Amino acid sequence: MDRFTERLADFDVSYTLTAPDDVAAAIEDVTTQPAIGVELPDGLGDLPESVETDPSPAELREASTGVTEARLGIADYGSLVLPTTADGVEPISLFPEHHVGVVSSEDVVPGMADALADLGECFRDASGSAVVATGPSATADMGALVKGAHGPKTVHAIIVEP
Amino acid sequence: MTGNARTTKAEHIRHLLETEGDAVAANTQGFNDGRYESVADLEDYEALKEEARAIKEDAIERLPDLVDELREAVEENGGTLYLADDAADANRYVRDVVADVDGDSVVKSKSMTTEELELNDALEADDVEVVETDLGEWVLQVADEAPSHIVAPAIHKSRESIAELFTEVFDPDEDLETAADLTMFARRKLAEKIVDADVGVTGANFVTADSGTMALVTSEGNARKTVTATDTHVAVAGVEKVIPSVEDLAPFVELIGRSGTGQDITSYVSLLTPPVGSPTLDFDADETGPAADREFHLVLVDNGRMDMREDDDLRETLYCIRCSACSNSCANFQQVGGHAFGGETYSGGIATGWEAGIEGLDVAAEFNDLCTGCSRCVNACPVGIDIPWINTVVRDRVNRGEDAEFDWLVDGLVPDAEPAGLDPQKRLFGNFSTLAKLGSATAPVSNWLSDLSVSRGLMERFVGVDRRRDLPTFQRETLREWAADRPPVRNPDRQVVLFPDLYTNHVQVERGKAAVRALEALGVAVRLPDVTASGRAPLSQGMLATAREHATDVADALVPHVEAGRDVVVVEPSDYALFQREYERLLDEDRYETLADGSYEVFEYVYGLLANGADADALADGSGERVAYHSHCQQRTLGVETYTEAVLDDLGFDVVTSDVECCGMAGSFGYKREYYDVSMAVGEDLATQFSTDETVDRTVVASGTSCLEQLDDLLARPSKHPIELVAP
Ligand code: SF4
Numbered sequence: 001m002d003r004f005t006e007r008l009a010d011f012d013v014s015y016t017l018t019a020p021d022d023v024a025a026a027i028e029d030v031t032t033q034p035a036i037g038v039e040l041p042d043g044l045g046d047l048p049e050s051v052e053t054d055p056s057p058a059e060l061r062e063a064s065t066g067v068t069e070a071r072l073g074i075a076d077y078g079s080l081v082l083p084t085t086a087d088g089v090e091p092i093s094l095f096p097e098h099h100v101g102v103v104s105s106e107d108v109v110p111g112m113a114d115a116l117a118d119l120g121e122c123f124r125d126a127s128g129s130a131v132v133a134t135g136p137s138a139t140a141d142m143g144a145l146v147k148g149a150h151g152p153k154t155v156h157a158i159i160v161e162p
Numbered sequence: 163m164t165g166n167a168r169t170t171k172a173e174h175i176r177h178l179l180e181t182e183g184d185a186v187a188a189n190t191q192g193f194n195d196g197r198y199e200s201v202a203d204l205e206d207y208e209a210l211k212e213e214a215r216a217i218k219e220d221a222i223e224r225l226p227d228l229v230d231e232l233r234e235a236v237e238e239n240g241g242t243l244y245l246a247d248d249a250a251d252a253n254r255y256v257r258d259v260v261a262d263v264d265g266d267s268v269v270k271s272k273s274m275t276t277e278e279l280e281l282n283d284a285l286e287a288d289d290v291e292v293v294e295t296d297l298g299e300w301v302l303q304v305a306d307e308a309p310s311h312i313v314a315p316a317i318h319k320s321r322e323s324i325a326e327l328f329t330e331v332f333d334p335d336e337d338l339e340t341a342a343d344l345t346m347f348a349r350r351k352l353a354e355k356i357v358d359a360d361v362g363v364t365g366a367n368f369v370t371a372d373s374g375t376m377a378l379v380t381s382e383g384n385a386r387k388t389v390t391a392t393d394t395h396v397a398v399a400g401v402e403k404v405i406p407s408v409e410d411l412a413p414f415v416e417l418i419g420r421s422g423t424g425q426d427i428t429s430y431v432s433l434l435t436p437p438v439g440s441p442t443l444d445f446d447a448d449e450t451g452p453a454a455d456r457e458f459h460l461v462l463v464d465n466g467r468m469d470m471r472e473d474d475d476l477r478e479t480l481y482c483i484r485c486s487a488c489s490n491s492c493a494n495f496q497q498v499g500g501h502a503f504g505g506e507t508y509s510g511g512i513a514t515g516w517e518a519g520i521e522g523l524d525v526a527a528e529f530n531d532l533c534t535g536c537s538r539c540v541n542a543c544p545v546g547i548d549i550p551w552i553n554t555v556v557r558d559r560v561n562r563g564e565d566a567e568f569d570w571l572v573d574g575l576v577p578d579a580e581p582a583g584l585d586p587q588k589r590l591f592g593n594f595s596t597l598a599k600l601g602s603a604t605a606p607v608s609n610w611l612s613d614l615s616v617s618r619g620l621m622e623r624f625v626g627v628d629r630r631r632d633l634p635t636f637q638r639e640t641l642r643e644w645a646a647d648r649p650p651v652r653n654p655d656r657q658v659v660l661f662p663d664l665y666t667n668h669v670q671v672e673r674g675k676a677a678v679r680a681l682e683a684l685g686v687a688v689r690l691p692d693v694t695a696s697g698r699a700p701l702s703q704g705m706l707a708t709a710r711e712h713a714t715d716v717a718d719a720l721v722p723h724v725e726a727g728r729d730v731v732v733v734e735p736s737d738y739a740l741f742q743r744e745y746e747r748l749l750d751e752d753r754y755e756t757l758a759d760g761s762y763e764v765f766e767y768v769y770g771l772l773a774n775g776a777d778a779d780a781l782a783d784g785s786g787e788r789v790a791y792h793s794h795c796q797q798r799t800l801g802v803e804t805y806t807e808a809v810l811d812d813l814g815f816d817v818v819t820s821d822v823e824c825c826g827m828a829g830s831f832g833y834k835r836e837y838y839d840v841s842m843a844v845g846e847d848l849a850t851q852f853s854t855d856e857t858v859d860r861t862v863v864a865s866g867t868s869c870l871e872q873l874d875d876l877l878a879r880p881s882k883h884p885i886e887l888v889a890p
Contacts, residue, residue: 057443057450077427086453090440091390094383113412119433120408123373127239129438132431137383141298143321144341149297150349151383
């Protein structure tokens with residue numbers, strides 16, 4: 001966990017450590033409106049009221065914050081592994097300028113190989129997809145490093161400790 | 163090459179150096195420094211590279227089976243796999259897909275393979291609007307320019323020039339000045355295009371046969387949007403991108419960003435098993451729909467790759483993961499970028515392999531000479547491709563296919579096993595052994611002759627030797643002649659055979675004498691064999707048959723000594739590297755191994771003697787003398803430059819070492835008229851490092867012949883081989 005939080009910081013991702021019961025409040029603290037999100041899986045707590053689920057494409061484009069679960073955290077890289085789901089983790093974590101990713105501390109694996117071992121099974125069995133997201137989107141194509149190219153400018157991780 | 167072609171090429175390169183050189187240098191050198199830092203953080207970098215290499219070797223070996231397995235997986239997932247023979251076939255397929263969904267707009271994320279296919283032109287011919295969403299690619303699309311780098315396509319453009327371009331083309335309301343302004347402007351413009359698009363086209367960095375998963379390594383998020391916002395996804399990838407399993411992605415994901423731009427990892431590694439499971443997004447009707455409405459087509463492109471797979475020398479090219487390390491670590495690329503050092507699509511060292519395999523030898527021939535064989539890319543390549551060897555082989559093939567022109571000038575003077583049509587410049591430099599012998603035999607007349615402006619003019623015109631360069635000064639007494647009169651060492655501890663390479667024997671004789679004196683002072687008997695030409699010169703010109711002849715002569719002369727328990731010591735680092743690396747390709751395995759194991763770079767050997775109890779007092783005392791040392795590129799690739807530093811340090815010298823990848827001279831390269839400017843531009847970095855307050859009054863030493871010649875041209879003060887400092 002220390003390695004994970006250290007690496008999150010290396011990649012400019014802020015974070016909160018919290019218990020499941022306090023997840024809604026923790027999200028509220030780092031969310032700007034309008035906010036959209038997906039219902040969190042069991043054990044990761046609840047979304048606050050202010051976060052809309054099931055956004056329309058227009059809401060997707062207008063939202064300022066997107067709140068989603070992360071399937072895994074990767075300690076070595078400070079990465080959040082965002083699953084592709086029918087309720088829209090991928091677009092909701094991508095279109096808004098601020099992404100809040102919620103991950104269980106129990107799902108933080110040490111390295112890249114561990115993450116791919118987990119994903120390999122899921123991809124073969126259920127043809128799933130995922131994005132290994134590390135820090136905000138970025139580009140150096142305009143003559144200097146800029147955070148926030150096509151994707152989020154800022155990322156916040158909420159680490160849920162059961 | 164004719165004199166005129168040389169002039170045109172020289173002008174083209176000079177123009178690029180002036181217009182793009184600074185931006186390219188700043189970016190590539192930044193990436194290269196980042197690579198060194200980022201891989202240093204890995205616990206087991208070498209093991210990861212070996213793992214990556216092994217996966218690629220296995221995948222290419224089993225490629226047809228893996229494609230079958232992949233097809234099954236893709237179809238089971240609900241997608242289609244199309245294996246396209248060539249560019250026309252692939253383009254036709256993609257056009258049909260777009261037409262089938264009545265698409266009139268396509269958004270694309272970055273894909274070199276689609277550039278190879280010229281897919282945009284094919285779609286535009288059907289009146290389909292094609293928009294590149296990678297910001298760098300989009301800048302080039304707006305500017306109508308070609309990429310100058312395989313990963314960061316617009317590195318030749320400065321922020322100012324992009325601001326100017328946008329202002330001129332879009333006439334925006336706001337002032338665009340900072341990189342952030344430009345990025346946000348582009349983001350807004352492209353967001354509109356993305357939500358309007360019918361079809362999303364991506365590349366794929368890797369595709370796994372077990373599950374039909376593709377990995378896309380990106381930073382901006384445009385590939386994610388391209389896939390998510392469109393219902394129809396077409397992925398286009400070279401057929402070599404298939405690897406066995408999802409788990410096999412691990413070493414590549416860890417290496418690709420570090421090797422390329424020096425990032426531990428890029429922002430996004432999308433692992434997509436398409437059609438992806440996100441809801442569809444209809445921005446016009448403001449509705450979402452079920453993921454089941456998504457369509458996916460994987461287009462795997464052959465376009466020459468399956469033939470490369472059968473080609474023993476080009477096959478390694480297919481292991482390439484297009485990370486760009488071989489561009490960024492290349493001293494010449496750092497100066498000229500991909501607009502000079504590149505072909506139709508690909509650029510940098512490995513582009514020779516890609517362009518030769520995909521486009522043909524003629525395209526590869528246009529830029530292949532910019533690889534000097536310095537070998538700095540070899541350790542940088544995450545899949546261990548011997549990139550210089552691919553360049554050498556292609557050069558050899560080009561030589562064999564080229565037309566004759568001024569053969570008469572060098573024919574007869576330099577008999578060799580090369581084809582009659584060989585470029586006379588290559589033949590001249592490749593047969594340096596003949597010239598060197600003649601040079602010493604007739605010195606000083608040969609030196610006066612080569613200095614006469616008339617003969618320099620002729621040489622420039624007919625063989626392209628730049629007249630701004632000083633030619634080597636041949637010594638009347640060769641090293642071998644000098645050594646013949648040495649009194650024998652009594653009761654020697656060891657027996658050494660010192661390889662009297664051409665330069666040490668004929669030109670830089672003083673460093674050879676110093677090596678003999680130093681070794682003898684340490685209790686070693688030294689003899690000089692009757693062989694001087696290693697094959698380095700012909701090898702660098704792509705004259706493989708001649709190089710092989712020389713290698714065989716060297717092995718005939720040296721292997722018996724090694725078998726008799728004598729050690730081979732080499733002064734010239736490029737020849738030492740040859741014994742260790744390229745001879746593996748030129749000799750039979752046994753003799754190669756015997757010679758490689760039995761030979762040592764001179765300082766490596768001195769270090770070993772001192773470590774085994776030889777008396778350091780027998781050598782010169784450094785007494786704090788301040789020294790600036792430039793090691794040799796190939797020496798650094800083999801990691802033996804540390805011995806020179808260690809010995810100098812031990813003896814009390816105060817040493818600083820340069821950290822440029824190469825001096826820029828690289829054998830004959832810097833003598834060639836068409837490359838003189840690049841060579842000097844590369845050398846400038848070295849000259850700058852040796853002209854700071856800290857270094858400007860230090861004694862300059864360098865291990866390589868070429869480096870010494872380059873330093874002589876760059877600096878006002880003289881330079882010498884470090885062995886001359888320590889010899890008694
Ligand atoms: S040859 Fe090696 S270093 Fe060059 S781009 Fe390919 S993988 Fe990278």
